[in-house]
Amino acid sequence: MRVQGIANEAGGSFILENADDAIFTPEDITVDQQMIVDIARNFVLRELIPAEEKLEKLDYNLTKSLIQKAGELGLLGVDFPEQYGGLNLDKVTSTFVNEQFGRTSSFLYSIGTQTGIGSLPIVYFGTHEQKEKYLPDIVAGDKLCAYCLTEPSSGSDALGAKTTAFLSDDGTHYILNGSKVFITNGGIADIFIVYAKIEGKHFSAFIVERNTPGFTVGQEEKKMGLKASSTCSLFFDNVRVPAENLLGEIGKGHQIAFNILNLGRHKLPTNCLGSAKEILALSAKYANERHQFGTAIASFPLIGKKLAEMNILIYALETMVYRLAGQFDQAMNDTDHSDSQPTTGSVAASIAEYAIECSIVKVFGTEVLDQIVDEGVQIHGGYGYTQDYKIERMYRDARITRIFEGTNEINRLLLAGTLIKKGNKGQLPLFENMEVFKEEIEHQAFTQALEQETYLETMAKRIFSLIGGLAIDQYGKSIEKEQEVLANLADLLIQIYAINGVLLRTKKLVNNIGEEKAINAIRMTQVFVQESFEKIESTAKEALASMDLEEEIQQLMKLTAQIPVNVKTLKRQIAERVSHAEKYIV
Template structure:
C-alpha cells in the first residue's frame, strides 16, 4: 500500500505514493565510493539534514506520531513478547503505508527515496523492541525479494509484506557460522521434480517467532551458496524457542531448523550458486539502515538525559548546571551531529547515484549504488553503533543510581544499544572491510589510491601545510592533513606487506579507524560550512561549535592511532621520521574546547534536548 495522504493533503504530498518525491541532490553523480580517502568532493557534493524537504519532515512527523499514538500504549505488551501486539502494529503501519518505503509501487509499496528511508528508520528508533521487528521486516526481511525476486515472486509476496499481513525474516546465521557467512552448512538438494530439499539449522533469526516468510540461505549440494524463499507452513521448517536476551526484550530471535523442508523450484531467489550476491547486497543496505536506526536513538537519549538533569538537584543546584554534566550533554550532541552528518551524506550519495541511472526504480540500479558505496555503509555502521553506545553510557551516568533501575528508560536504552556492534557484520568485520575494499579497488584500477598515496609520501618530507581562509579554516586544514596521514599510512602498509596485508588485522583496523575519522570530520565541516553560508545562527551557531569540537577531539584521536600504526609499517629511523611527519601534519592551533563545550551545553539545555531541529 502506498502512503496514505491525510485529508486535504496537497498533490505533492509523498503519502499519495510513488517515487514522485525524490531528493534534489545538487551533486556530481559520478562520485566513486571510497574516494573521500583520495581527495575532497567539495561543497556541492553533500546532502545534510537541513536540506530535508517539507515532505520528508511531514513523513518524519507522521512516523513519530504513529510511535506515540500506537506503539507507546502497547510498549508493555511489546516488551513482554506479546507477538500479537507486534503483528497488530505491523498491520497498522502497513495500512498507513510505512512498510512500503523501499517497495516499488508496482508491488504495493511507495517506492520512495533513500533519504525518506533514513527519516523513517530514525523515527522508528523510539519504538523499543518493535523497532527491531519493523527494521528486520522492512529491511532484510523484504529487500532480498525487492532486489533479486522474479516478477512472479514479487507479485506473490511483496504486497503482503508492504501491507504488514505477511511478516518477513532473514535466516543466514548458523550456530557455527556468524560473521563467516560463506561457512554455512545448511544444504539444499535438488529433487527429481525440480523442488529443493533443505536441511540444516539457523540461529538468532529475528522475527522468527511470528514470521510468515523466511529468506533462507543454503548450499546446493553442500557447495553452491544460494537463497530460497520458504513459507512458515512448509513441512520440516521448525521454529525453536525464544532466546533469553541481554537487551531488546521485545524482539523475537529464534533458532530455525530445517528437517527435509521441501521448497518449490520457483522459490529459489536469484540464481543457484549466486546467493552471496543476495546476502552481501542486503548486508550493505542493512548496515546503512542500522546506522540510521542508531542515529534515531540518539536524539531521544539526549532529551531524556537533559530533562532528568534539569529536574535532579544536588548540593542545592540542578545537576544540569554543573559543568561536568554539561560537558557530557555537549559530547552527546557532538556525537549525534557527527553520525547525522555522515548518514545523510551517504543517503545523498546513494540518491545521486540512483538519479544518474536509466531507471532509478530498478533493483539493478539500487544494487549498483549499494555496491558502489559499500565502504561508506560499513564505516557508517561502525561509527553509528559505537557513538550510540557512548551516548547511552552517558545517559546512564547522568541518571546516577537511577540509571541502573528498570523503571527509568536509561536502563533499556543501555541494554538495547549493545547488539548494534554485533549484527549486520560485527564492527571488527566491518573495520576489515573498509581498507580491504579500498585496496582491492586500488589494485584493480577502479580507484586511484596509489597516486595520492605517493603524493602523501612527498608531503611527509616537507612542503607547505594545508591552509584555508574564513570560518572553520583550521578545521578544514586539519581534515586535509588527516587525509594525507591516512594515505601515507595506507601506502606504507601496502608497500611493506603486499599481499600479506590481509593477515595484518590490527593494522587494517587502525587504517579503518583513520578512514572513519576522516569521513566523519569532513562531513561535519562541510555541513557546518553550509550552515554558515546559509546564515544559520549568524556565524553558524551550534553547527560551527559542534564541528570545531568534533574535529579537535577526533583529529587528536587519529593522531594517537596513526602514531601507533607507524611502528607497524616502519622501523628505526624510518618509523621516527614517519611519527615526526604525523606530528607535523596533524599539529593544530589550540582552541578553548571548554568554552565551546559550554556553549553547546547551554544550547542543549535551552532546547531540552539536541540543539538542532
Template sequence: MAKSADKGIGGSFIIDDIDFLSIVTPDEWTEEQRMIAEMTSDFVEGEIVPVDEELEKLDYELTVKLMRKAGEVGLLGADVPEAYEGLGLDKVSSTLISERLSKASSFALTIGAHVGIGTLPIVYFGTTDQKTKYLPDLAAGRKIAAYCLTEPSSGSDALGAKTTAVLSEDGKHYVLNGAKQFITNAGFADIFIVYAKVNGNEFSTFIVERTMGGVSFGPEEKKMGIKGSSTRPLILEDVKVPAENLLWEVGKGHLIAFNILNIGRFKLASGCLGASKQAIELSAKYANQRTQFGKPISSFPLVGKKLAEMNIRAYVLESMVYRTAGLMDARLGQIDHDSPEAGVQSAKAIAEYAIECSINKVFGSEALDFVADEGVQIHGGYGFIQEYKIERIYRDSRINRIFEGTNEINRLLIPGTLIKRAMKGELPLLQKAKALQSELLQYVPGQTFEGVLEEEEHLVATAKKIFLMAGGAAVQKYQLKLEQEQEVLSLLADMMIQIFAMESALLRTQKRISKQGEQKAATASLMTRIFVHEAFENIEAFAKEALSAIDDGDALRTQLSVLKKLTRRTAWNTIQAKRQIAAQVIQSEKFAY
C-alpha cells in the same frame, strides 16, 4: 586536490576533496519528507508508546497487530516500488522513518528486520512473479518477513553455512535441510529469506514460507536487551521449496547476502541516531529536574560536558547518515527494478557504498554506546533502574556492535574493500599515495587561518594525507599479506571512519553557513570545530601506532618526523565551546544544532 562532487565511486572521499554543495544534509528536508517523519513520530507516540511495557514482554499477538497497523499507514512500504503497492520512497525518506521509529525500542527492531533485510532481497533481486506474489503483502503488513543467514557454527563466516539445498529429480523443488540461529521475527514471521548451499557448495538464496512442511522453530532466546523482539532458531527438515522460490540465481547468494547486509548496516546507523537523540532528550530533562546541593545538576559543568559531547556525536552521526543516504539515492534511483538486469544493477549499486555503510555502522553503534552510557551516568542510580527509559536504551544498544557483521569484521572490510578497489584500478589510491611521498618530505607547516572553519577544512585534507602515508606504507610492506595484519587494518579503518565523520560534519556545516549565515550555524560550527580537532588527535595516534608496526629504525623516525610536521596546529578553548553547546541542549532539553 581539486573539489569534486560527492558521488561516483564509493570510498573516493579518502582521496578527493568534496564540494559541500554536492552532499545531502538533514537541513534540507522537503515538506513531504518532514511530513513522513512526523507521521512516523505520531504513529510511535499514538500506537507504540502506550503499549510499550506489553511489547517488552514479547507479546506476539500485539506485535503482529501493530505491524498490520504500521503497514496500513505506509511505514512498511517505503522501500517497496509503487508497482507492488509500496511507496517507492527515496533513501532519505526511508532513513527518516528508521530514525523516528527508534523510539519504539524493540518494536523498531521488528519493523527494521522486516522492511530491511527481510523485504529488500525480494525488492532488489526478486523476479517479477516473486515481487508480485510477496511484496504487496509485505508492504501492507499482511505478511511479516525474516532474514536467515547466521547458523550455530557460522556467524561472521557466513559462507561457512552448512544448510543444504538439493534440487529434486523433476526439477520442481529444492529440498532444504539445516538450522539458522538468532532469527529476528522468527516467532511470527511468514516469509523467510534463507541461505543454503545447493549441492553442498553453491551458496544460494530461497524464499521459504512458514507453512511449508518441515519448517519448525526452537525456543525464544533470553536476551540482554531488545527483549520485545522475537529471536528464535529456524529449523529446516526436508523442506520442499518450489524451484521458482530460488532468489536470483544458484551461486549468487553471497552477492545478495553481503549487499543486503550493507543496507542493513546503514539502516542500523539511522536507528542508532534516533536512539542517541532520545537519550540526549531524556538526559537533559532529567538533569534539569534533578537537584543536588540546592541546584539542578544541569548547572554543574561536568554534567554539561557530557551533554555537549553526546550532542556532538549525534550531530556528526546525523551528518554521516544523510550524506550516505544521498549517495545511495543517486545510485539506486537509476535502477529499473523490472529489468532482467535488475539483480546485477542492484548488487553493483549497493556494493558501491559498502565502505560508507560499514563506516556508518561502526561509528553509529559506538556513538550510541557512548551516548547511552553517559546518559545512564547523568541519571546516576536511577539510570540503573528499569523504570527509567535510559536503562533500556543502554541495554538495547549493546547488540548493535554485533548485528549486521561485528564491528571487528566491518573494520577489516573498510580498508580491505578500499585496497581491493585500488588493485582493480577503480580508485587511484596507490598512485595518490606514491605521489604524496615526495610532497610530504618537502612539507613546510605554518599556515595561518582566518575564515570560519578554514583550519578545520585544512585538518580534514591533512588527515587524508596522513591516511595515505600510513596506508601506502602498509601496502608497500605487506602487499598481499596485509589482510593477515588485522591490527594495522583496524587502525587504517579507524582513520577512515574518523575522516568520513569529520568531513561529513564539516561539509554539512559549511553548506548551512552558505545558506543560512554564520549566526544561525553558530552551534553547528562549534560542534564541527570540536569534533574535527578531537578526531584529528585520534588520527594522529592511530597513524603513529600503525607506522610503528610497519617500520622501525631510520625509516620509522623519518615517518614520525613527517607525521609531527603534519599534525602541528593551534590549541583552542574547547572547554568554553562545550559549555556553549551544553547550554543549548540544557535550554532546549533535546538534541540541538
C-alpha cells in the same frame, strides 16, 4: 528519485584531497518528506511508546497488530514499488522514517526487519511473480518477514554455511536441510529469506514459507536486551521449497546476502541515531529536573560537558547517515525494481558502490550509541541503573548493535580491505602521492571560521595516504593477515569520513543561513574536528610503531602540529543550548 543538487560520488572518493562534492543533509528535507516523517513520528508517539511496557513482554499479537497499523499508514512500503502496494520513495525518505523508530523499544528491530533485510531481497532481486505474490502482504503488514543467514558454526563467515539445498528428481522443488540461529522475527514471521548451498556448493537464496512441512521454529532466545524483539533458531528437515522460490541466480546468493547487509549497515546506524536523540532528550530533561546542592545538575560543568559531547556526536552521526542515504539514491537512481527481475549483478553493483561507507557508518553509529547511552546512564546516576527509567533498557538494548550486521571488527577489516583493493585496481588514486605528505606545509594564521579545521582535514587525508602506502610497501598482498594495521587504517577512514561530512554540512549551513545562525554547528564542528584529529594522530603513531618506522613517526609529529582550540568554552556554549532545548539541537 534523484536528489537535486547533490553530485555523484564514487564510493571511497571522500578520502581524496579534492573530494568537495555537495552532500545531502537533514536540512534539505522537502515538504513531502516532512509529511511522511510526521506520520512516522505520530505513530511512534501515539502507538509505540505507550505500548513499550507490553512490548517488552514480547506479546506476539501486539507486535503483529502494531506492524499492521504501520502498514495501514503506509510506513512499511516506503521502499517498495507502487504496483505492489508501496510508495516507491527514495532512500532519504526511508531514512527519515527509520530514524523515528529508533526512539522506541526493540520493537524497532521487528519493524526494521519487515521493511529492510527481510523484504528487500524480494524487492531488489525477486522476479515479477515473486514480488506479486509476496510484497502486497508484506507492505500491508499481513505477513511478516525474517532474514536467515547466520548458522551455529558460521557467523561472520557467512559463506561457510552448512545448510544445503538439492533439486528434487522431478525438478519441481529444492529440498533444504540445516539450521539457522539468532533470527530476528523468527517466532512471528511468515516469510523467510533463507540462504543455502545448492548441492552443497552453490551459495543461493530461497523464499521459504512458515507452514512448509519439515520447517520448525525453536524457542525464543533469552537475551540480555531486545526483549520486545523475537529471536529464534530455525530448523530445516527435508523442507521442500518450490523451485520458483529460488531468489536470484544459482550461486549468486552471496551478492544478495552481502548487499542486503550493506543496506542493513545503513539502516542500523539510522536507528542508532534515533535512539541517541531520545537518550539525549531523556538525559537533558533529567539533568534539569534533578537537583543536588540546591541546583539542577544540568548547570554543573561536567554534566554540561557530557550533554555537549553527546550532541556533537549525534551531529556527526546524523551527517553521515543522511549523506550515505543521498549517495544510495544516486547509485540506485537508474535501476528499476518495479517489474521484471533485474540481473543480480546490476542491482548488487548499485548497492556495493558504497560498501565502504556502509561499514564506516555502521561502526561509527553503533559505537557512538554506546558512548551516548553510557553517558546517559551516568547522568541519571543510580536511577539510571533501575528499570523505572527508560535509559536502563536502552543501555541493554544498545549493546547488540556492535554485533548486528557483521561485528564491528569484521566491518573494520572489510572497509579497509575494500578500499585497498580499489586502490590496487586503479579505481581510486589512494597511495600515489605519499611524497606530498613529506612536503613542508607552511602554517598560517587561521582567521576565518573553519579554516584550521579544513586544513586538518587535508592533513588527515595525507596521513591516511602515508600509512596506507607504507603498509602496502611493507606487507604487500599479505596485508590481509595484518589485522591490527587494517584496523588502524579503518579507524583513520572512519574519522576522515566523519570530518569530511561534518565540514561539508556546516559550510553548507553557513552558506545558506549565515555564520550567526549556524554558530552552534560551527562550534560543534570545531570541537569534533579537533578531537577527531587527535584520534587520527594517535592511530597513525600506533600504526607506524607497529611497522617499526621510527623516522616516519618523527616526521608525523612535525607535520601534525595544530593550534589548540578552547574546547571547554565551546562545549559549555553548546551545553547551554542543549539544556535549554532539552533535546538534540543543531
